[in-house]
Amino acid sequence: MxxxxxxxxxxxxxxxxxxxxxxxxxxxxxxxxxxxxxxxxxxxxxxxxxxxxxxxxxxxxxxxxxxxxxxxxxxxxxxxxxxxMAPLDDLRTITDSRGEVVICGSDSKMLKAYAFKESSGIIDLPIMDVCEILYSTDTVS
Structure with a gap:
């Protein structure tokens, strides 16, 4: 059986x-x-x-x-x-080993253009770039 x-x-x-x-x-x-x-x-x-x-x-x-x-x-x-559960200050709470990080360098125009347009896939932005987009005082045109 x-x-x-x-x-x-x-x-x-x-x-x-x-x-x-x-x-x-x-x-x-x-x-x-x-x-x-x-x-x-x-x-x-x-x-x-x-x-x-x-x-x-x-x-x-x-x-x-x-x-x-x-x-x-x-x-x-x-x-x-x-x-x-990972501690809150651990990097694993933000991204994982399978994340694809965009490296924009110092060009913030490319970052803003990429962040506010549709992309062909899902790519993780570094946390510092996300904070810059969310909390900067510059307006996006």
């Missing part, structure tokens, strides 16, 4: 087991404590409820799982922000 089919069956069995557990938990939480029916039903429910733990534990376990998920999400967020 192919490995892909094995994974399909494995995940399908996980799905069926988790769904079954969820349905049992919902049925267990909805079952009444005392039934007004006959003694046979009362005896069956009594045996089932004696085997299962108290209903408070379903709330405790759900809260534990939800808080664990919340702490995990915040932990992953903080790990990504503190460890994996």
């Amino acid at each position: 192919d490995k892909d089919y094995d994974k399909e069956y494995e995940w399908f069995s996980y799905y069926i087991s988790v769904t079954s557990v969820l349905i049992l938990i919902v049925i267990w939480s909805v079952l009444p404590e005392d039934t007004e029916a006959g003694s046979l039903h009362r005896g069956v429910f009594k045996v089932i409820l004696d085997v299962l733990p108290q209903r408070n534990w379903i709330i405790y376990s759900q809260c534990l799982v939800l808080m664990g998920m919340l702490y995990t999400y915040f932990g992953i967020l903080m790990y990504n922000e503190d460890v994996l």
Whole structure:
């Protein structure tokens, strides 16, 4: 049998087991404590409820799982922000190794002509040239 089919069956069995557990938990939480029916039903429910733990534990376990998920999400967020993210003064926050930088030299007319016209491709401008275009007091004609 192919490995892909094995994974399909494995995940399908996980799905069926988790769904079954969820349905049992919902049925267990909805079952009444005392039934007004006959003694046979009362005896069956009594045996089932004696085997299962108290209903408070379903709330405790759900809260534990939800808080664990919340702490995990915040932990992953903080790990990504503190460890994996480059510092703000790093050059990797501006450009990457695949960027193509235009070298304009000292000719600012060429830079302004290139920056304000359509080009045939996407090329990264150096950050100092971008700052010059954005924050210079000269008007572009």
